[in-house]
Amino acid sequence: MLLVSSPRRPSGWHPLIGHGLTMMRDPLAALERWAREEGDVYRLSFPGFHNWAVNHPDHIEQILTAPSGTRKDRDVERLKSLLGLGLLTSEGDFWRRQRRLAQPAFHRDRIARYAEQMVSLAEAWSGPSRSGEVLDMSHALMALTLEIATTALFSDGSVSGDDIGRALDDVMARYSGLTYLAPDWVPLPAHRRYRAAVARLHRLVDAVISRRRGSGMDGDDLLGMFLTARDQDGSRMNDQQLRDEVLTMVLAGHETTSNALSWTLHLLSQNPVVEGELQDEVRALGGPPSARDVNRLELCSAVISETMRLFPPAWVLGRALTRDWEVGPHRIPAGEEVLVSQWVIHRDARWFPEPLQFRPRRWLDGSTRDLPAYAYFPFGGGQRMCIGKGFALMEATLVLASLLRRFRFEAVAPEKVKPLPSITLRVQGGLPLRVHRR
Numbered sequence: 001m002l003l004v005s006s007p008r009r010p011s012g013w014h015p016l017i018g019h020g021l022t023m024m025r026d027p028l029a030a031l032e033r034w035a036r037e038e039g040d041v042y043r044l045s046f047p048g049f050h051n052w053a054v055n056h057p058d059h060i061e062q063i064l065t066a067p068s069g070t071r072k073d074r075d076v077e078r079l080k081s082l083l084g085l086g087l088l089t090s091e092g093d094f095w096r097r098q099r100r101l102a103q104p105a106f107h108r109d110r111i112a113r114y115a116e117q118m119v120s121l122a123e124a125w126s127g128p129s130r131s132g133e134v135l136d137m138s139h140a141l142m143a144l145t146l147e148i149a150t151t152a153l154f155s156d157g158s159v160s161g162d163d164i165g166r167a168l169d170d171v172m173a174r175y176s177g178l179t180y181l182a183p184d185w186v187p188l189p190a191h192r193r194y195r196a197a198v199a200r201l202h203r204l205v206d207a208v209i210s211r212r213r214g215s216g217m218d219g220d221d222l223l224g225m226f227l228t229a230r231d232q233d234g235s236r237m238n239d240q241q242l243r244d245e246v247l248t249m250v251l252a253g254h255e256t257t258s259n260a261l262s263w264t265l266h267l268l269s270q271n272p273v274v275e276g277e278l279q280d281e282v283r284a285l286g287g288p289p290s291a292r293d294v295n296r297l298e299l300c301s302a303v304i305s306e307t308m309r310l311f312p313p314a315w316v317l318g319r320a321l322t323r324d325w326e327v328g329p330h331r332i333p334a335g336e337e338v339l340v341s342q343w344v345i346h347r348d349a350r351w352f353p354e355p356l357q358f359r360p361r362r363w364l365d366g367s368t369r370d371l372p373a374y375a376y377f378p379f380g381g382g383q384r385m386c387i388g389k390g391f392a393l394m395e396a397t398l399v400l401a402s403l404l405r406r407f408r409f410e411a412v413a414p415e416k417v418k419p420l421p422s423i424t425l426r427v428q429g430g431l432p433l434r435v436h437r438r
C-alpha cells in the first residue's frame with residue numbers, strides 16, 4: 001500500500017502560524033469543517049509541530065488502547081506546572097503505580113458513600129431568593145460541584161470550594177483565547193496571574209496535607225484513602241505525590257461534571273417535553289434521590305449521556321506518538337501528535353442519525369447499542385480512561401434529580417448560549433436561566 005506522510009494542507013493555513021489562528025478563533029467550528037473537507041485523517045501545522053486529526057472510531061480505538069507507542073501531548077505537558085506528576089500528567093511505571101494506589105478510592109462501594117454528601121450539598125442549594133429570578137446557573141453549578149469535590153477530598157471542612165475556586169478561575173484563563181497560544185515565558189498579565197494562582201493552590205494543599213499528617217488521623221475521605229494507600233512493596237505516596245493527585249482530582253473532577261450539568265440544564269430548558277418526562281421520573285422517587293435510586297433514574301442517565309454527546313466536557317484529547325503509526329493511507333512519524341475530538345465524532349451522522357437533535361431516548365431504544373466502541377467516548381478510553389467516571393455519573397445524576405425535584409429552569413436567551421472550548425467545554429459568559437420553585 002502507498003503510505004504518504006505529506007498529505008494536502010487543510011484550509012485556514014497562514015505562512016507564519018500555520019493553522020494556529022484558525023484553531024484559536026473557533027476550534028470547534030474549524031475541526032468540524034476540516035472533518036467535512038478532509039475526511040478521517042488530516043494534518044494540521046502549527047509553529048514547530050504538526051497535529052494529525054483522526055476522525056474514525058476504529059482509528060481512535062487503536063490510538064487510545066495501544067499498550068505502548070503513545071504518550072500525552074504538549075497541552076497536557078503544560079499542565080505539569082500545576083499538577084506535577086499526578087494521574088492526568090504522568091506516564092509509564094510511575095503513572096501505573098499512582099493509578100494502582102488511587103484506584104480503590106473509586107471503587108463502586110466507595111463512590112456510593114460519597115453519594116450522601118453529594119445529595120446533601122445539592123439539596124442545600126437554595127436557589128434564587130425569589131422564585132422566577134434569573135441566575136447564572138453555570139456559576140452556581142461550578143460552585144456546587146467544587147464544594148462536592150472538596151468535601152469528598154477533605155471531609156473535615158478544612159478547605160472550602162471558594163478557596164480553590166478563585167485560584168482555578170485564573171488557572172483556566174491561561175488555557176483559552178490568545179493566552180493559550182503564547183508560551184509561558186511571554187510576560188502576559190494572564191501568565192502572571194496563572195503563576196500566582198498555582199503558587200496559592202500549592203500552598204493551600206500542602207498546608208492541609210501537613211495538618212492531616214500532624215493530626216495522626218487518616219480521615220474517611222479521598223485524601224485519607226490516598227494517605228493510607230500502600231503499593232505491593234509497602235510504599236506510600238510522599239507529600240509531593242499527594243499534592244499532585246489532590247489537585248488533579250480537583251481540576252479533572254469538578255469542571256467537567258459542572259459543565260455536563262450546565263449543558264444538561266440548557267438542553268432541558270429547550271426541550272420541555274423531555275423535561276416533563278424527567279420531572280415525572282424524579283417525582284416518582286417521592287423525596288431526595290440516593291445512590292440506590294441511580295439505576296431507576298433511567299431517563300435521567302440517558303439525558304446526561306445525550307448531553308455529553310452534544311456537549312462533551314472533554315472535547316478533545318491528544319497523544320504524542322513515540323513510534324510511527326500507519327493509519328489509512330498515511331504513516332505518521334514518531335514525534336508527531338494526534339488529536340481526537342469528541343465534539344467532532346459525537347456529532348458525526350455516520351454514527352448518530354440526526355446528530356444535532358437532542359434525543360435522549362436514543363440511549364434507551366437500542367439504537368446506540370451497536371455503535372463502534374469509540375463513536376462515543378466522553379470519558380476517553382484504554383488504560384488512561386477517566387478514573388472518576390463512576391463518581392461523575394453518580395454526581396451528575398443525583399445533582400440533576402435533586403435540582404429538578406425542586407426547581408424548573410426556563411431559558412432566557414438561548415440563542416446567546418455558546419460553548420467556550422478551554423481545557424473543558426465551558427459555557428461562554430455564563431448560563432442565565434430563570435429559576436422557578438416548584
Ligand code: HEM
Nearest residue numbers: 087088252253256257313314378379380384386387388392
Ligand atoms: C463528566 C465528568 C468527566 C468527564 C467528561 C471526564 C473526562 C475525562 C477524560 C476524557 C479523561 C482521559 C484524558 C486522556 O485520555 O488524556 C479523563 C481522565 C481523568 N479523569 Fe475524568 N472526567 C470527568 C470527571 C472526573 C472526576 C469526577 C474525576 C475525579 C474525581 C476525574 C478524574 C480524572 C483523572 C484523575 C484522570 C486521569 C486518569 C489517568 O490517566 O489515569 N474525572 N477524564
